[in-house]
Amino acid sequence: MNIVYIYIYICIGIVALWAVFNFYRSRKNKNRVICVVESNCTGCGRCLKRCTRGVLEMQKTETGTFAIAKNPNKCNACGDCLNKCKFNALKLEERTIQMFPSLVFLNY
Numbered sequence: 001m002n003i004v005y006i007y008i009y010i011c012i013g014i015v016a017l018w019a020v021f022n023f024y025r026s027r028k029n030k031n032r033v034i035c036v037v038e039s040n041c042t043g044c045g046r047c048l049k050r051c052t053r054g055v056l057e058m059q060k061t062e063t064g065t066f067a068i069a070k071n072p073n074k075c076n077a078c079g080d081c082l083n084k085c086k087f088n089a090l091k092l093e094e095r096t097i098q099m100f101p102s103l104v105f106l107n108y
């Protein structure tokens with residue numbers, strides 16, 4: 001078999017596995033949302049760079065700078081930002097109306 005075809009099959013396999021993994025992850029975390037533990041947050045900003053959905057934002061207060069979940073309804077609970085935080089300041093919680101009164105539940 002031509003080496004090019006083998007290469008193409010391997011690439012297709014990797015993409016398929018990646019798609020299945022992401023689908024499984026989105027289903028598993030469907031009703032979860034990111035939350036910031038302000039007392040642990042150092043304001044380093046690493047999580048903001050990782051999130052491509054614009055969920056997180058930095059907030060400056062008199063007590064310091066820390067991340068906040070500015071747009072929680074955009075969060076698909078992918079968990080990518082969790083891996084970037086070295087200070088255990090992010091966690092995924094169950095979505096509740098009480099947490100986000102204006103929350104719009106999305107179908108992913």
Ligand code: SF4
Nearest residue numbers: 041042044045047085
């Ligand atoms: S990566 Fe962690 S410590 Fe840094 S801003 Fe985000 S939540 Fe805060």
Ligand code: SF4
Nearest residue numbers: 051075076078079081
């Ligand atoms: S879990 Fe994903 S979508 Fe939600 S804030 Fe983190 S990186 Fe963004």
